[in-house]
Amino acid sequence: MPSLALALHAARQPAQKDRAPVLGDRTNLTKDAMQPPSPPMLNPLDAYYLLNPSGDLEGTQARFEARFGAYKSWEGVVGAPPPAQELARALEGRQLFVYMGHGGGEQYLAPSRLRQLRCRAGAMLMGCSSGRLWTRPEEPSLVGGGLLAYMVAGCPGTVANLWDVTDKDIDRFAEACLDVWMDGRGRRGGTAAVAREARSACRLKHLNGLAPVCYGLPMRVEGRVRE
Secondary structure (H helix, E strand, O other), rough: OOOOOOOOOOOOOOOOOOOOOHHHHOOOOOOHOOOOOOOEEEEOEEEEEEEEEOOOHHHHHHHHHHHHHOOOOOEEOOOOOHHHHHHHHHHOOOOEEEOOOOOOOOOOOOOHOOOOOOOOEEEOOOOOOOOOOEEOOOEEEEEEHHHHHHHHHHHOEEEOOOOOOOOOHHHHHHHHHHHHHHOOOHOOOEEEHHHHHHHHHOOOOOOOOOEEEEOOOOEOOOOOOOO
């Protein structure tokens, strides 16, 4: 049976307040048709990472470099900016993008270029305010933010920060997420459930711990994986 999803948010265009014509002849739906679809599955071993690309987050690099390198199927760049084309290929070809740097990585792949991609990877953007959206008082219906480029490109979902965070605490959050994903426990819940559990790893649980939020579709980890 054909289905229709309506996604309404602050960026929507003004619309008439009437019914959608495609639903005009639908008076009821079967119980089966009302069941939610299965969420996308995420294989955490099919990942690309950017770790400290600006070179000034030495503590973060020291914490994750050996761990990321131990996952033999992962690819990425440490301590240096990535080639833009390499990052674009990773977003289109990999299932997970892990970003441990400043902001949301827009300084390494311009949002205008990112929006043109067919993004396959779910994104974990651990930079300050990587998930913050903004509006202008004169145009309240216009929403901006680097995160939107990922969504326009088709990114199935992201975990990103609403405000500025401290590096050590957000490193603890990211580490807790990876612990769940890499031993398969994330299969029992979506990324939102994993993020909720990982908040407790932060020292400042109600400041840094509440900064990460999930955008997009609920995703699940695929199977039990441990390298």
